[in-house]
Amino acid sequence: MALALATLEAPRSVSVLGATGSVGRSTLDLVARTPERYRVEALTAHRDVEGLAAAALRHRARFAAIGEPAGYRRLKDLLAGSGIEVAAGADALIEAAARPAQWVMAAIVGAAGLKPTLTAVRRAALVALATKECLVCAGALLMAEVARSGAVLLPVDSEHNAIFQALRGEAADSVERLILTASGGPFRCRPLAEMARVTPGEAVAHPNWSMGAKISVDSATMMNKGLELIEAFHLFGLAQDRIEILVHPESIVHSLVAFQDGSVLAQLGQPDMRIPIAYTLGWPERIAAPTPRLDLAAIGRLTFEAPDHARFPALALAGQALRRAGSAPTVLNAANEVAVAAFLAGRIGFLQVAAVVEAVLQSCDCQAADSLDDVLEVDAEARRRAGELVAGKAPLRSGMA
Ligand code: NDP
Numbered sequence: 001m002a003l004a005l006a007t008l009e010a011p012r013s014v015s016v017l018g019a020t021g022s023v024g025r026s027t028l029d030l031v032a033r034t035p036e037r038y039r040v041e042a043l044t045a046h047r048d049v050e051g052l053a054a055a056a057l058r059h060r061a062r063f064a065a066i067g068e069p070a071g072y073r074r075l076k077d078l079l080a081g082s083g084i085e086v087a088a089g090a091d092a093l094i095e096a097a098a099r100p101a102q103w104v105m106a107a108i109v110g111a112a113g114l115k116p117t118l119t120a121v122r123r124a125a126l127v128a129l130a131t132k133e134c135l136v137c138a139g140a141l142l143m144a145e146v147a148r149s150g151a152v153l154l155p156v157d158s159e160h161n162a163i164f165q166a167l168r169g170e171a172a173d174s175v176e177r178l179i180l181t182a183s184g185g186p187f188r189c190r191p192l193a194e195m196a197r198v199t200p201g202e203a204v205a206h207p208n209w210s211m212g213a214k215i216s217v218d219s220a221t222m223m224n225k226g227l228e229l230i231e232a233f234h235l236f237g238l239a240q241d242r243i244e245i246l247v248h249p250e251s252i253v254h255s256l257v258a259f260q261d262g263s264v265l266a267q268l269g270q271p272d273m274r275i276p277i278a279y280t281l282g283w284p285e286r287i288a289a290p291t292p293r294l295d296l297a298a299i300g301r302l303t304f305e306a307p308d309h310a311r312f313p314a315l316a317l318a319g320q321a322l323r324r325a326g327s328a329p330t331v332l333n334a335a336n337e338v339a340v341a342a343f344l345a346g347r348i349g350f351l352q353v354a355a356v357v358e359a360v361l362q363s364c365d366c367q368a369a370d371s372l373d374d375v376l377e378v379d380a381e382a383r384r385r386a387g388e389l390v391a392g393k394a395p396l397r398s399g400m401a
Contacts, residue, residue: 104128
């Protein structure tokens, strides 16, 4: 409680890991609307030096870190005379997370965000977690660090944020089920035969949400919902068979909690990430956000359907990995990251993304990985195996090719 009260002091110091991405930019958009409430400590990017420098200057950050070492010189030039400290490389991302911001947005895409996120958790920050891959590849480890340090993990993913809101003030043992909604992505109604030929351009064109390329492809394969199942399992501590997936194409109901008395609470809103981000940025208070307002009469009807596991095998793969436990979710996540990157680069077809993940999962013994080093080792090995499949050096199941 002392932590929560301390965080109400204004201005709140904030750092944004992944500041040049979709979630990072939405976060800074909110920060810029009430600059008197926030002070920006650190911002990071991977390669987008220009975007990082512009954001650091606009938001008067104290520290800017670029993950790609080759970007250092250019970043230093762009920020010369500003007084903003500059650093580059993997350690610089960790340093950004270690700097004394009360609130940290973890929005680096993929397992690359794990070490910086763990760094912020270990110093007991308020951590707004967008990078779901952290919980998929190292869920037990991350949650143990949260419990040990006293950090507060604030879910940014709209579904988990909805559940977090619905659970507020409720007793944990009164919860019966969690229901994660899924838009179904751009290929929800696409016949399987046509899905084999879809392009990266079609896959990233999400019908409701504007997001980075990787999560957009995850949404198209529905691996995103599989990752979110694992994320919910770790965040909310419910057994896997009490977390359901419900396709809801309008993306208005962001998820639901069913209680033991038969009540079901949901959080609704327009599909705009600034709504869940604002909830975490102001937490434990609600802050005003310039988001489109919900007009249910204009929307008219909301629809729901069961997921189609035949056309979206990634969802079942994630469920199997969670059930198998050990390091299976780490393997799933790493193989998926490699397969999605290969699909975006035009090296494999859309249906091969799930096929690569399945093949890598089958080839691994998935022994438990308890320490960070173990997790990183499993992650690296799964990436190596997925890389071989993508390069055609190992066979894929023919039906999925
Ligand atoms: P983007 O691809 O738009 O942005 C990713 C950010 O991470 C960029 O700042 C990028 O820098 C940085 N980055 C990329 N690779 C690395 C790396 N190897 N090391 C360090 N930094 C890196 O992603 P999103 O904002 O869409 O998603 C971020 C995370 O949030 C993902 O985990 C996603 O699943 C999750 N999320 C996203 C939602 C959304 O609406 N976008 C919704 C819910 C969750 P650079 O620009 O220089 O490449």
